[in-house]
Amino acid sequence: MEFETRAIHVGQEPDEQTGAVMPPIYATSTFAQIRPGETRGYDYTRSGNPNFTRLGRTLASLEGGRHATVFANGMAAITAVISTLSSGDLVLAEENVYGCTFRIFARVFEKFGVRVQYVDFTERASLDSIAREAPALVWLESPTNPMLKILDIAAISRVASAQGIPVLVDNTFASPYFQRPLELGATLSLSSTTKYVNGHSDCLGGVVVTNDDEWQEKMLFAQKAVGLNPSPFDAWLVQRGVKTLALRMQKHHANALAIAERLEGSRAVKWVRHPFLPSHPQYEVARRQMHGGSGIVTLELDADLERTTAFVSGLGIFALAESLGGIESLVDHPASMTHASIPRPEREKVGIFDGLVRLSVGIEDVDDLIGDLDRGLRHAGLPGLAGGAA
Ligand SMILES: Cc1ncc(COP(=O)(O)O)c(C=O)c1O
Structure with a gap:
């Protein structure tokens, strides 16, 4: 079955007892036991629940894997992986990871x-450090949050697996699609299913x-x-959303790319990034390992903190x-919001300056979104998308 069919049918079969389609x-x-220790497959929801089993089957299928374990949120999934490590173990991590991972x-x-x-995994020298440092785990995120760096997952995995070193990829931004x-x-x-997967x-x-x-x-x-563990209701919601x-x-990608192209021509921005924009520094890698560039656009305004704040607060x-990753468009100011937990020097080292803005482009009408951005820029006293200064 193809991806679209599996999203709707694997783990999504009608209820065996009643035929309920949903x-x-x-x-x-908790679950009643037949005799002490003899269960019908479940004993206590912290260690399993039919909603987790179903969702795990769906997500394993969509990621092309055999097993999936569902968690309360992305950070719980991250905690689960790190909790397997021992004191003294080294993690070799991409330097631009999500703020709460850091x-x-x-x-x-x-x-x-x-x-x-932390290393910059877009640099070849970082591949050599895998063999040199012999870490217990290589930690990747691609595209990265918020810089949208694209890491060559196949090349890094080849080097790591030759040494028997496991590689984790935070796949939240791309989604298994x-x-x-x-x-x-x-x-x-690993994914935060809070984002695109639930949507x-x-x-x-x-x-x-x-x-x-x-x-x-x-x-x-x-x-x-x-x-x-998640709650059964949240697992059910993700299972509904993922269909x-x-x-x-497809719509996130199309809208985001159109917006990135439009912003690229604007005098208000220093640069704009989307994995499928040919100007992206790792465009070739993105085209090789991704089927689409997803819905996030990151840009740096040619503006100070005050004007950047006026822009992000002035959007409608x-x-x-x-x-x-939701269907509705969101705007984030990483330096003061999602990545504020990273000290300024480390933040700026990876490019998170005060003028940086991250757009999560939704599935609304793209002209409405472009009009909103245009008005926001003008409201902040910056050149609008049509090119004129406010
Ligand atoms: C790349 C990435 N990984 C993990 C997480 C954590 O997910 P959650 O908020 O569901 O705990 C996030 C949240 O923004 C994220 O962007």
Whole structure:
């Protein structure tokens, strides 16, 4: 079955008992046992629930993997993976990871002796550091949040797997519709399903998909032992949202690319980035490993903090909000919102300056979105998209 069909039918079969076409929500904390220790497959929702089983089947299928474990949110999925490490283990990580990924290493797991070394994985020399440093885990994110750097997952995975080193890819920005890290050689594909996979900004979720039986055991253990499970209702919402992933992603991509092209011609911006814009520094890699560039556009305004703030606050359709990947357009100011947890020097080292803006382009009419951006620029005293100064 093709992706679109699997999104609607794998793990989405009618309920066996009643024939309900939409699966029921198993809103239960516990399950009656037949005899002590003899269950019907479930004992307690922290360690499993039919809604998790169904969603795991759907997401494993869409990522092209054998196993999936679902979590309460993306950070819970990240916690599950890091919790498998031991004191003294080294993680070799891409330097432009999501702010809270940086924070959980720095403020939580480094206390327990997990070491992290950040490198720029778009540079060839970083591939050599995999063999030299022999880390316990390579941590990638592609496209990265918010710079949209594209890392060559296949090349990095080849080098790491030759040394027996597992590679994790945070696939949140691409979604499995546009990128499937396991097919490119990664060991683990992690997503915040809060974003594109659910797509409606109405719940939180996370997932780790793998083909490796041992990793799957570790993920299930972390789910129950650390208490990282989602609620059955949230799992059900993700399962409902994911059915339309393909259609949504096509429209996100088309709208985002049209907006990126439009912004690229504007005097208000220093640069604009979208993976499928030919000016993107890793355009060739993006075209090779992604089927589409997704819905995020990152740009740096030629403006100070005051004007940038006026721009992001002055938009009408784009809501000023954290998060991304929903059908509605959102705008984020990373330096003061999503990436504020990264100290300024580290933030600026990867390019997160005060003029940086991240757009999560929704599936509204693209001309309405362009009109909104134009008005926002003029409101901030910047040249509008038609080219004229305010
Ligand atoms: C790339 C990436 N990974 C992980 C997360 C964390 O996901 P959640 O907010 O569902 O915990 C986010 C959230 O923005 C993200 O952008």
